[in-house]
Amino acid sequence: MLDLILKIWRQSHPEQPGQFVTYPMSGVAPAWSLLEVLDQLNETLMQSGQAPVAFDSDCREGICGSCGLLVDGMPHGQAGVTTCQVYMRRFHTGQTLTLEPFPGFPVLRDLVVDRRALDRIMAQGGYISVNGGSAPEANSIPIAAETAAQAFNAATCIGCGACVAACPNGAAALFVGAKITHLSLLPQGQPEAGRRVQAMVAQMDAEGLGHCSNHGECAAVCPQTIPLTVIARLRRQYWRAWW
Numbered sequence: 001m002l003d004l005i006l007k008i009w010r011q012s013h014p015e016q017p018g019q020f021v022t023y024p025m026s027g028v029a030p031a032w033s034l035l036e037v038l039d040q041l042n043e044t045l046m047q048s049g050q051a052p053v054a055f056d057s058d059c060r061e062g063i064c065g066s067c068g069l070l071v072d073g074m075p076h077g078q079a080g081v082t083t084c085q086v087y088m089r090r091f092h093t094g095q096t097l098t099l100e101p102f103p104g105f106p107v108l109r110d111l112v113v114d115r116r117a118l119d120r121i122m123a124q125g126g127y128i129s130v131n132g133g134s135a136p137e138a139n140s141i142p143i144a145a146e147t148a149a150q151a152f153n154a155a156t157c158i159g160c161g162a163c164v165a166a167c168p169n170g171a172a173a174l175f176v177g178a179k180i181t182h183l184s185l186l187p188q189g190q191p192e193a194g195r196r197v198q199a200m201v202a203q204m205d206a207e208g209l210g211h212c213s214n215h216g217e218c219a220a221v222c223p224q225t226i227p228l229t230v231i232a233r234l235r236r237q238y239w240r241a242w243w
């Protein structure tokens with residue numbers, strides 16, 4: 001069992017100033033996930049009449065993208081996984097874990113941020129409007145295996161926002177690049193590829209998200225290991241769409 005110190009950002013309202021509050025935690029099992037530690041802390045806080053720490057989670061298995069936090073200054077706290085997959089066995093007794101909400105998004109409460117900007121970008125083009133009908137016979141539209149693999153890899157983006165949180169510019173380029181790559185590599189997504197990229201980039205600008213300047217922090221923390229090449233594809237498609 002571990003004894004840990006949690007230093008957690010507490011903020012009761014978007015308009016109120018926040019502050020770090022320190023919570024000693026003892027008897028933490030190495031097999032617990034970070035979210036289970038927060039669950040345990042919240043049980044204790046509620047039993048003593050205090051407000052629990054607000055944080056987001058849903059699937060708790062790395063596929064919904066809702067649980068993002070900064071852990072010791074790093075989105076999700078560990079490369080290649082989401083916050084819900086960070087386990088206490090990585091830490092040693094006496095260690096302090098600093099938990100903060102993702103930067104780049106407005107704080108709603110404690111560790112919960114408003115990531116609807118990503119939803120609004122998706123609404124501008126993160127879909128295909130071709131009527132695909134029922135599922136076609138698998139070999140009726142030949143697609144190279146490498147192309148299918150690239151599209152599938154890009155489609156694994158779970159929209160957690162870690163790329164925005166990690167980027168010094170607060171850019172959503174890796175997120176948008178993943179969606180553009182996922183949809184435009186396959187034949188069904190190509191007819192509206194130009195309109196899609198223009199609309200999604202315009203919405204990204206409207207949300208006040210920054211632009212990529214090749215830091216690469218986004219790809220380094222992406223739990224789905226989406227590569228920087230999707231940003232190169234985004235740029236190529238964007239300029240091709242204008243010309």
Ligand code: FES
Binds near residue numbers: 058060066068084
């Ligand atoms: S709770 Fe779904 S990815 Fe963490």
